[in-house]
Amino acid sequence: MRKNTVLLSMLIFVILLSMPKVVAQPMPPCVFSGYVNVGGNPAPDDLIVTAKVVGINNLNWTAVTKDGTYSIVIPSDKPDTSEKDGGINGDIIEFYINDAETGQTATFESGRIKEVDLSISEIPEGPKSDNPLNIELYVALIIVIVISIVAVLIYKKGYRIRISRKT
Numbered sequence: 001m002r003k004n005t006v007l008l009s010m011l012i013f014v015i016l017l018s019m020p021k022v023v024a025q026p027m028p029p030c031v032f033s034g035y036v037n038v039g040g041n042p043a044p045d046d047l048i049v050t051a052k053v054v055g056i057n058n059l060n061w062t063a064v065t066k067d068g069t070y071s072i073v074i075p076s077d078k079p080d081t082s083e084k085d086g087g088i089n090g091d092i093i094e095f096y097i098n099d100a101e102t103g104q105t106a107t108f109e110s111g112r113i114k115e116v117d118l119s120i121s122e123i124p125e126g127p128k129s130d131n132p133l134n135i136e137l138y139v140a141l142i143i144v145i146v147i148s149i150v151a152v153l154i155y156k157k158g159y160r161i162r163i164s165r166k167t
Contacts, residue, residue: 030113032051032074032116033116034070036118042068045065047097049065049095052095053091059085092108104116
């Protein structure tokens with residue numbers, strides 16, 4: 001009897017060892033897409049649409065508008081990491097256009113495709129650059145370069161400006 005119990009235990013042990021390990025699989029992402037309207041008209045191309053998880057500053061995803069639409073894929077949070085790196089069912093997602101709040105939100109649901117249309121009254125300015133383009137400075141620089149090139153070409157051709165004094 002004892003021999004049968006030992007053999008049965010060994011058999012169960014071997015079966016358990018041969019079974020594949022169960023690994024936590026990531027949940028599918030949630031896709032948000034829809035129309036973007038500006039002042040009642042389809043948005044122009046290349047506006048930046050940002051989706052952010054409420055309450056977490058560094059967790060956001062972006063897309064650009066194309067033909068008045070956008071589409072953002074937000075991955076699910078990976079359970080095997082210590083930091084939050086994706087959405088969890090029930091997370092509230094806020095939407096921004098060129099860093100301006102739209103006032104529109106949606107709920108993250110793993111594996112779902114959700115249509116969320118966005119609208120704003122006017123196109124906000126895009127994010128400010130730390131080094132803004134000073135067009136006047138560039139125009140002045142181009143004028144100086146062109147005048148210098150023309151002066152060098154004239155000098156190489158042998159044309160000289162002679163100043164003579166009349167006495």
